[in-house]
Amino acid sequence: MDTNPALARSTPEFGPGTATAARIASAAPMSARALSVRALTHSYGGTAPAVDDVSFDVPAGEIAALLGPSGCGKSTVLRAIAGLIRPNRGIISLGTTNLTVLSARARGIGMVFQNYALFPHLTVAENIAYPLACQRVPRPERRARVAELLALIRLDGFGSRLPRELSGGQQQRVAVARALAARPSLLLLDEPFGALDRALRFDLQVEMLRLQKSLGVTTLIVTHDQEEAQSLATRLVLMNRGRVEQIDSPTTVYDHPKTLFVNSFIGHASRLPGIVEASRGHEAMVRLSTGDTLVLKRDLQFIAGAPVVVTCRPEDVRLLAAPGPATIEARLTISVPLGPTLVHDLRLVDGTEIRATEMRGAAGRAAVPGDRVYIQVDTDRCHVFPRDTGN
Ligand SMILES: Nc1ncnc2c1ncn2[C@@H]1O[C@H](COP(=O)(O)OP(=O)(O)OP(=O)(O)O)[C@@H](O)[C@H]1O
Ligand SMILES: [Mg+2]
Incomplete structure (x- = not known):
């Protein structure tokens, strides 16, 4: 039903075998939709707004990175998109759907939080199945979907382990699988690899790119690591003190910075x-x-x-x-x-x-x-x- 021919075509880069192709296709969202954020403004009550008149787009199926120093408002933008806070002002839409008027649950968004927390008392399989249980997806379908996702994140056979029995990188992949379980049209990742060492971060970035490309899900990743942003995203949204300073491709941002802040934040100047x-x-x-x-x-x-x-x-x-x-x-x-x-x-x-x-x-x-x-x-x-x- 939701087999996407575009994905079927792209499967050779993912790996051999039609079984894998079928798995990817069935884990894929119905179709990718573009994210649009317009004039987003949010204040937690302090003097200066945490996010001030922020506008940007993520084209359908692409991956964009929200980048900037600590406290510049990245997580706040993500929380507003996910519906976890109600912004003072702004319109957020996905395709033709205005998300702003929907509850968090009705938005169909998968999110990996900054301090990714798996439920410690649930097994890996139960963690991944959690959003499906909330949606009252029947048990056999839940089991099948969990098996698909475990294969997708290359953790087959780990379903009955508890999170504490996994490495940090493996826990991270489970968090991503849980975010993908309900076939979201939008994936939000808040510093997903923040707690991991450099080598593991790199491996997971490659893994994330592979997953994202094979699923074609529109993705917004928050990071304060410029190299991570450059290697993952086709579009960078650079924030400073609650405002957007530049939106461009990684190479344009590097070669043609619009402000001194951007010039110094991306690479050495x-x-x-x-x-x-x-x-x-x-x-x-x-x-x-x-x-x-x-x-x-x-x-x-x-x-x-x-x-x-x-x-x-x-x-x-x-x-x-x-x-x-x-x-x-x-x-x-x-x-x-x-x-x-x-x-x-x-x-x-x-x-x-x-x-x-x-x-x-x-x-x-x-x-x-x-x-x-x-x-x-x-x-x-x-x-x-x-x-x-x-x-
Ligand atoms: N719940 C809250 N109540 C009050 N102020 C908050 C709250 N959450 C964030 N802030 C403030 O809003 C601003 C933006 O915070 P935000 O968490 O969006 O930053 P960030 O860019 O994600 O930073 P980091 O890279 O450190 O995660 C900061 O000044 C922060 O102190
Ligand atoms: Mg943050």
Whole structure:
């Protein structure tokens, strides 16, 4: 009945065998629907609202990540979508259905909470079956659905264990299975891998992507881990202090940050304070606080005399042993190997700190901490922001 031909087509990437294909198809939602959040505002009673005029979309069947520092309002947005709090203002819809007027239970949403709690006294199978029992799904169907989901999360044979008899990662997968049990049209994941170590997080991210792709369920994942967001989501919604700062693909957010906050939150960005000296056409000259001048080929909206901060990524800063055209003098503070690269922290003559990376093999005579070096910044890739914004 709810066999989705699109899913049947996508099953080869999931694994061999028609039995698996049938399992996926029957665990799939009826059809993916887009999530729309408009002007969502919520205050818990404090002075500033926890969530302020937040709008974004998650296209049907896609996975988006809500990203931002602790306390910026991510969980509040999720709770409002799930119907666990009643927001002061805003419209939330799934496809053509206005969720705002529905009770939490009627919304058909699967959710994994920030501190994922399985019922400790129920077995794995009973945990997964719980939402189905609430819906009074007949026992034989419940059993069949639990078996499908256990296979889907690769925990066949674990049904009779108690949560405390599982590893953290296995418990996490059971929480995801429980969220998927009632075939939701929307899956909400709040920091689902927060408590786990890095290697396990990565494995579960891959697993989650596989599950999400095979089920095609529209998914919103909350995280404050930018790498997790970048690896999982096709769309990032960046929040800061209750507001959305940017919504774009991971690469656009990285290459074209709209604000200094976004620039610094996604990846590392060194900040060089300066004053706009002159600006004409697509070129601007910025005099840095070191006295050096950078010629930036960017469409700058700044007038001469404006205090700005120029930002650059570590991979766009080159280290040289001798001065050359447009080099800036620096002193090496520390060099740290990180996988195939060397990360150098440097200090400019006025104390400004700047980071550079280079491939380990590419380094010529290795500079040592304390050495005077010269850096060259790829000015085509720098960004400029007014100095009084950002945090
Ligand atoms: N039940 C509550 N009562 C009062 N204030 C709350 C409540 N829940 C959250 N807040 C406040 O609302 C703001 C947003 O909280 P929220 O839990 O949405 O943040 P978050 O982005 O999920 O943070 P984290 O990454 O730490 O989980 C915070 O300032 C928080 O202190
Ligand atoms: Mg939270």
